[in-house]
Amino acid sequence: MLDVKERNVFKSIEKEKVLNELVKIFGKNNVSDKSHDLYPYSYDMTESPRHMPDFVVLPETVSEIVQLVKFCNSHEIPIVPYVSGNNVGGLTIPQHGGIMCDMGKRMKKIIKVHESNMYAILEPGVTFGQLKKVLDENYPNLKYGYAYAPPYASVVANVLLTGLTNLSCSYGGMADWINGLEVILNSGDIVRTGSCFISKEFKDDNWFVRYPIPDLTGLFVGWQGMTGIVTKCAVQLWPKKEFNTALLAIVYGSETCAELIREFGRTECCEDVSAVNLEVAKMGYGITKPKKLEKEPDYALFVSISGNTKELFDAKINYVTKVFEKIKERTKNKKLLLTNFITFAKILGKEFSQFYDLPGVLTPLYDWNGLTWVGSYANPDNLGPLMDKCYKLFKEYDIGPILYMKSMKSSHYCIFRPIVRYQKYKEEEKVKELQKKFLEVMLEYDCVPYKAPIWMTEKVKERCDPNWVKLLEKIKDTMDPNKIFNPGRWGL
Numbered sequence: 001m002l003d004v005k006e007r008n009v010f011k012s013i014e015k016e017k018v019l020n021e022l023v024k025i026f027g028k029n030n031v032s033d034k035s036h037d038l039y040p041y042s043y044d045m046t047e048s049p050r051h052m053p054d055f056v057v058l059p060e061t062v063s064e065i066v067q068l069v070k071f072c073n074s075h076e077i078p079i080v081p082y083v084s085g086n087n088v089g090g091l092t093i094p095q096h097g098g099i100m101c102d103m104g105k106r107m108k109k110i111i112k113v114h115e116s117n118m119y120a121i122l123e124p125g126v127t128f129g130q131l132k133k134v135l136d137e138n139y140p141n142l143k144y145g146y147a148y149a150p151p152y153a154s155v156v157a158n159v160l161l162t163g164l165t166n167l168s169c170s171y172g173g174m175a176d177w178i179n180g181l182e183v184i185l186n187s188g189d190i191v192r193t194g195s196c197f198i199s200k201e202f203k204d205d206n207w208f209v210r211y212p213i214p215d216l217t218g219l220f221v222g223w224q225g226m227t228g229i230v231t232k233c234a235v236q237l238w239p240k241k242e243f244n245t246a247l248l249a250i251v252y253g254s255e256t257c258a259e260l261i262r263e264f265g266r267t268e269c270c271e272d273v274s275a276v277n278l279e280v281a282k283m284g285y286g287i288t289k290p291k292k293l294e295k296e297p298d299y300a301l302f303v304s305i306s307g308n309t310k311e312l313f314d315a316k317i318n319y320v321t322k323v324f325e326k327i328k329e330r331t332k333n334k335k336l337l338l339t340n341f342i343t344f345a346k347i348l349g350k351e352f353s354q355f356y357d358l359p360g361v362l363t364p365l366y367d368w369n370g371l372t373w374v375g376s377y378a379n380p381d382n383l384g385p386l387m388d389k390c391y392k393l394f395k396e397y398d399i400g401p402i403l404y405m406k407s408m409k410s411s412h413y414c415i416f417r418p419i420v421r422y423q424k425y426k427e428e429e430k431v432k433e434l435q436k437k438f439l440e441v442m443l444e445y446d447c448v449p450y451k452a453p454i455w456m457t458e459k460v461k462e463r464c465d466p467n468w469v470k471l472l473e474k475i476k477d478t479m480d481p482n483k484i485f486n487p488g489r490w491g492l
C-alpha cells in the first residue's frame with residue numbers, strides 16, 4: 001500500500017491537459033504517466049513513507065525546464081528534481097505527487113573544465129564516476145573529492161545537500177566548493193549566482209569565485225527540498241599530488257578514537273580522516289554479519305595523505321605519526337597501532353580497498369534491501385559520548401552497529417552518522433524507533449542533521465530557535481509561494 005498525501009494536484013487543470021502540455025514541452029518519448037514508469041520514484045532505501053508521482057519527465061535543455069516551471073507555477077503543480085535517488089533521506093519521494101523531473105538521463109554534460117582556474121561547470125545529471133573518468137583521462141593534474149556514494153550518484157545534488165567526500169578534512173563540505181549556480185526560479189527566470197553574475201550572457205570562463213557579493217548561492221543550498229531548480233553548478237577542483245598513501249589506525253576506546261580524529265584533522269596533513277567501529281572493518285573483508293570479539297579493538301581509523309614532493313609527503317606522514325605516538329603515550333595504550341592501509345588492504349583482499357578507491361559501490365551497505373541513517377554535522381568535542389550512546393542503542397535493538405565519523409575542515413567540525421542496514425518492509429517499525437532514539441541522543445549533543453527526512457526536520461523544528469524557523473518559512477514562501485518546489489520538506 002502506498003501512503004496517500006492530501007493535495008489536489010489537478011485542482012485548476014485536468015490531468016489529461018497536463019499530459020498534453022508535458023508532451024508538447026518534452027516530446028512524447030520523454031514523458032510518462034504509466035505506473036510501471038512512476039513506481040521506482042515512489043520509494044527509496046529508507047523507511048520514508050512512499051508516494052507515487054503523477055508524471056515523470058526527462059528534460060534535456062534549460063528552456064524545457066523553464067517552460068515546465070512556468071506551467072507548474074501557474075497551476076500549482078509540484079515538481080521534484082531527481083538524479084539517482086540515492087540521498088538516503090526520502091528526499092526525492094514526491095510527498096504530494098506531481099511531476100518527477102529526472103535530470104539523470106539527459107542532462108549529463110560537463111560544460112567546462114577550466115584547468116587554470118580549477119573549476120568545472122556541471123549539469124545536474126553528471127555523476128561522480130563520470131567526473132572522475134573525465135578528469136583522470138583529460139586533466140591528470142586535477143581531482144575532485146569522492147563520497148562513499150555510488151559512482152552513479154549526482155555530484156550537483158550532493159553539493160546542494162552539503163555532502164562530504166574524501167577531501168573534506170582538507171576542504172570541508174561540498175557546498176563550500178561551489179563557485180556559482182544557474183537556477184530557474186518559480187517565475188521561470190534564470191538567475192546566475194557567484195562571480196559569473198558580472199556578465200549579462202552566459203560565459204564559461206568567469207565562474208572562479210563565489211564572493212565577495214551577497215551570498216545568494218546560499219539561498220539554494222541545504223534545503224533538502226529546494227527553492228529553485230539548479231541547471232548549472234560550478235564546483236572547485238583541486239590539484240592532484242604526485243605522492244599518495246593511506247594509513248590505518250587500530251584503536252581501543254571511543255574517547256581515544258575521538259581524540260585521534262580531532263588531532264589528525266588539526267595536523268592539516270590529511271585529506272581524509274574517517275573512522276568506523278571494528279565490525280564495519282570486518283564487513284570490508286566479506287563478513288556479512290560481523291561480531292566484535294572480546295578484547296578486539298573498538299575502532300578502525302583511516303587517514304589519507306598526499307604531497308607534491310617526496311620530502312613534503314614524508315614530512316606529513318612523520319608529523320601524523322608523531323601526533324599518534326604522543327596520544328599513545330599519554331593514554332598509556334600500548335595496543336594502539338598505526339600502519340599502512342594499502343599494505344593491510346593487500347593482505348585482506350581486494351574488497352577491503354573499496355574503502356579507499358572511490359567512487360565505488362560499497363557492497364556491505366547493500367547486503368540488505370533497506371539502508372538508512374541519521375547523518376549529522378557534529379561538535380568534535382562530543383564525538384566520544386555520541387559513539388558510546390549510539391553503539392549501545394544498536395545493541396539494544398539487536399541491529400548490527402555501523403558508526404561513521406569524519407573530521408571536516410581540519411576538525412572545525414565532524415561528521416557523525418549511525419547507519420542502519422535492515423530488511424525493508426519486515427523491520428521498518430523497529431528501525432523507525434531506533435532512528436528516533438538516535439536523533440534524540442544526537443540533538444542532545446547539538447548535532448545538526450543533514451539530508452534529513454521530514455520526520456527528522458519536524459523534531460529539529462520542535463527544539464530549535466523559533467525565529468530561525470520563521471525566517472526559513474519566510475524565505476521559502478517568498479521564493480516558492482505556490483509550493484511547487486518539492487513541497488513538504490521542513491513541513492513547508
Ligand SMILES: Cc1cc2nc3c(=O)[nH]c(=O)nc-3n(C[C@H](O)[C@H](O)[C@H](O)COP(=O)(O)OP(=O)(O)OC[C@H]3O[C@@H](n4cnc5c(N)ncnc54)[C@H](O)[C@@H]3O)c2cc1C
Nearest residue numbers: 083084085086087124147148149153154157158163164230
Ligand atoms: C551507500 C551510500 C553511501 C553514501 N555515502 C555518502 C558519503 O560518503 N557522502 C555523502 O555526502 N553522501 C553519501 N551518500 C548520499 C548520496 O550519495 C548523495 O546524497 C547523492 O550523491 C545525491 O545524488 P543523487 O543522484 O542520489 O540525488 P537525488 O537523491 O536524486 O537528489 C537529491 C536531492 O537533490 C535534489 N535535486 C536534485 N537535482 C536538483 C537540481 N538540479 N536542483 C535542485 N534540487 C535538486 C532532489 O530533489 C533531492 O532533494 C551515500 C549514499 C549511499 C546510497
